[in-house]
Amino acid sequence: MALQDGNIASGIQISNEDQESDEAWLIKWITSNADPPPSSTRRIPRLPTMVFTKMMILDGCFILYYIQSIYGGEVETCELNSHQIVFVHQDLFLLENQIPFQVLTEVMNLVKINRRKKIKDFIYDNFLASVRPKRGWFCAGTGHIQEAQTSGAGHNQGDFNFTVDHLLQFLHHTLTGEDLYSNVSKKPHLVQTTNSNTINKKDLHRCTFRNVNELIDVGINFKPSSIMGLTQIGFSKRWWLFSADVELPPITVDDSTKSMVLNLITHEMCSADGHEAWVTSYICLLDSLIDHPEDVKALRKAGVLDNSLGSDKEVAKLFNEIGTDLVPNIAAYAEAKNKIQKHYGSLRNTRLSELKHEYIKSPWAFLALVGAVMALVLSGVQTYFTAWTPKSQCDDLCMFLKMNHHL
Incomplete structure (x- = not known):
């Protein structure tokens, strides 16, 4: 050094x-x-x-x-x-x-x-999250760092040991330590971490969704997770069936992000428990969700990304460059990905997406759609009253005159 x-x-x-x-x-x-x-x-x-x-x-x-x-x-x-x-x-x-x-x-x-x-x-x-965790959470989250009082020579009086090897591993454990998420059971919509040794191949489905805006089109909204670690993402249905929420760990992107992320990924590749590869897997997930600057803009407006780097185009380029040739843990976020894919592949949600593209995203097409709907409603109301209006004395008189018009 x-x-x-x-x-x-x-x-x-x-x-x-x-x-x-x-x-x-x-x-x-x-x-x-x-x-x-x-x-x-x-x-x-x-x-x-x-x-x-x-x-x-x-x-x-x-x-x-x-x-x-x-x-x-x-x-x-x-x-x-x-x-x-x-x-x-x-x-x-x-x-x-x-x-x-x-x-x-x-x-x-x-x-x-x-x-x-x-x-x-x-x-x-140096936490990657754009919204810093509360002090109480952080202190509780670093429970794997234990203070050990030892006896012996004067040099060891009041000594303590960190169970990490160096500062970079300390940061990595803070981002991915499982003991950080003891309260996750209170949040049923959050998807628990998955051990790659227990995942079943039939539970791994091919994901065909391509980017953030495609998911937004089918009713999926993105939100920052209240759990700041990288091992969990949340998926929950809204009260009406066409919409769902995906919670992602928030991340700040600035001039130091690329260097820090690459070193965390390198640490995962070199460590004994690198098969979990949570940092690698999360970066790969963001890479799969971000294709264009518009995707960065959507995540930024949702509070998932804090862009302190520059333009949205630079952020998109950053994740695409880092994600090149990276191999994630195939079991990471498997359950959440399957739920997202199921919602994305639903025929009903696909039709909703087509409707949005055809009418809602164009103001003139939307106004034409509203006008057509109102015309149909008014026509239906007119037909109803024409067919179901009760007869009156005037109706009988008119009928009599029609039948005896030759007189």
Whole structure:
């Protein structure tokens, strides 16, 4: 990683009187638990163990310094300018820049600081959702991050361990962790996550719907989901049969989205549980729904997409480029997709779509349709009163005159 910028890590001060022994202990711990990466095909020379260890310590100090400065209300003390802050922020989520989270933990133990809350705030601020989850939800959602009190040497007093390997995995778990959705049973319209090992092939139907506007034409409306994770989408029928709602996790699209999404996808490809591939599957779903800028506009107006990138055309191009050659988990969102396909393929809804295209989307055609309907209604009313009006004395007189007109 080597995020070295002069003496930038000087903001982390060691207050322990036995500073030298603490530093030696930390170096010994990292040396015994981490080996330098092997030489790559780019012929980067293998670093000596001690150099590699010191580099990781410096990186850990820098990360903690950066998070404390930006998210600890100490921006004015940060020695980075705005330009550097933006690029450092993005670089911290590059897969090749990740360092073991345990290094951060041990550095915090060494200098007797606890930046767990600030690290959570850092991850929270990089959440993909366009509407940030409430603090209570976020804190409850990160329940897989457990604080473990350990006994032993003075270095471990008050220690805690994160069950993630690095910051990028922390962000990924926040987006896809199943423990985030313990309240989903209270929302029956939300489709539960599906294990690819239990999905039945007969439950996987071919989806023929092409984009957002095609689904809108058949009465499907899009809404942002209140569940911010990427493992669930909702489908629910409205009280009248021609309409339905699809709830999608909201997402913000800006200059950093492409880099972050690609690194999350790469992490899924490299991880042991990558077969779930929720980020990959959600991006593929958006790619299948977005063909034109008009699709982006519809999702943006529905609150599913927050476009901070530029034009809707750029957003459509972004998802189409990222989704190229991606292979999603075939079981992801299978139940919801089947319900959408069933609604889309319904003959009744197809006729409704044709009616919309033929009459409703053109104002003049719509007015002509309204006029024709009113003419039919009035004609029917006239026919009814002509056929069913009760006879009166005048009717008898008229009938008598007609029968005796020769007189």
